[in-house]
Amino acid sequence: MPDIGPMNISTFDLNLLRVFDVLLREQNVSRAAERLALSQPTVSNALARLRELLDDPLLVRIGRRMQPTPKALALEGPIRAALLQIEQTLTVGDSFDPGQSRQTFRLAMTDFVEQWCMPALLRRLQDRAPNLRLDVAPLATSLPIDALDRGQLDLVVGRFNEIPARFVRHLWRSETLQVAVRKGHPQVGGDLDLETFLRLRHLWVYGGQTRGMVDQWLGEQGLVRQIVYTTPNYLQAAHLVAETDLCVVLPTQLARRFADLLPLQLFDLPFALEAFDTDVVYLAQRGQERALNWLVGEILSIAKD
Incomplete structure (x- = not known):
């Protein structure tokens, strides 16, 4: 992690790290506020505090988008990993109730896989998890490694030749x-x-x-x-x-x-x-997340129907 200057961690508001993480994912204050269930001024104030504490603009507006600075990108991975570790530690022993969850999952797949998978998956979720939200992004031929590493995607479904060892791969279907x-x-x-x-x-x-x-x-x-x-x-x-x-x-x-x-x-x-194989792929580090495991299981179950 880069040097962020002298700082007393005991006085650092750790809630700001969650705001930092979501801002880096969304690169938009309004969307970050919506995702955090906070007001836009609250998120703007948090960003101003982060900029002061870290002595860096962190996000710079370019046109309608906010571009992360090199320092923000360097901090993004370690902070996200720390937040994920905390979340996994706190949820040990907790159960995931799909019927009550309002979680949003971000997936990527080709339109072929979407047309093949989603009708059956949405029918299952309507009964089992009616309040879950799925955001689907288009998928190119290569594995979107950066988006998975940064948490911008939870999982992908597609055809891949090789994947890095830090990812889990489950065969979904073979096709002719x-x-x-x-x-x-x-x-x-x-x-x-x-x-x-x-x-x-x-x-x-x-x-x-x-x-x-x-x-x-x-x-x-x-x-x-x-x-x-x-x-x-x-x-x-x-x-x-x-x-x-x-x-x-x-x-x-x-x-x-x-x-x-x-x-x-x-x-x-x-x-x-x-025949060619279509796989479900996600970060092995996230394999302990009950919600993600549940969704993967639902997707894999479609292949057996």
Whole structure:
């Protein structure tokens, strides 16, 4: 931890550390006040006291956002870890009552996982934890390590190759892929062979990767498909394919759900690809939190339904 100058810790108001933590998470006084259930002037006064005690502006306004200073970023991790240790110590032996909890969980996932997971999870929470709040952020292809370390995210659900040892990983589901085209597509009959697949114009749901499983396999065979449109959104992809002569490769469960709603016909890939895994990932340090463990258990239970 950096030197914060001479200070008598016995006279330091430790409540200010909680305000500091939330301000660094939200980077906005109004949102921090709402999260702390305090008035905005109270949080502003606390920030002014922190600035004086730590001899640093801590948060600097840039446009509509407040940017943490280098000193604030250096203090953020140790202070958050200390608060978490205190919380875990004080809650030893306590039970978590989902039916009464008003906790907010922050998750990240792709729109594919959100459409696959959330309907079932929300049905479960409606009965078991009606006052819980879920805030879902978009997920890129790489693990959002900084957001998890800083507590800006509680957990993520996605497909990851490798994760650092300080994280816990639970297999949620394994999934295969299927091809979707509109019903009555002029180039597709009763079957879809490799030659026809390569002649089609393709839409690719792009998640930040250089190339996906399909293009990796094709490249290994010295083949290439014609991609004429990319989008990061599976729902948009399904609608576009239903109204054009493009085709798209989708996760099987999602493809079947879209085919129930849109005029789509589905085909197996004309070559064999291994299934891919989707995992629930969170910090191992938070493994003793009963609330987080409960939510992870609910998410994992969906895969068994």
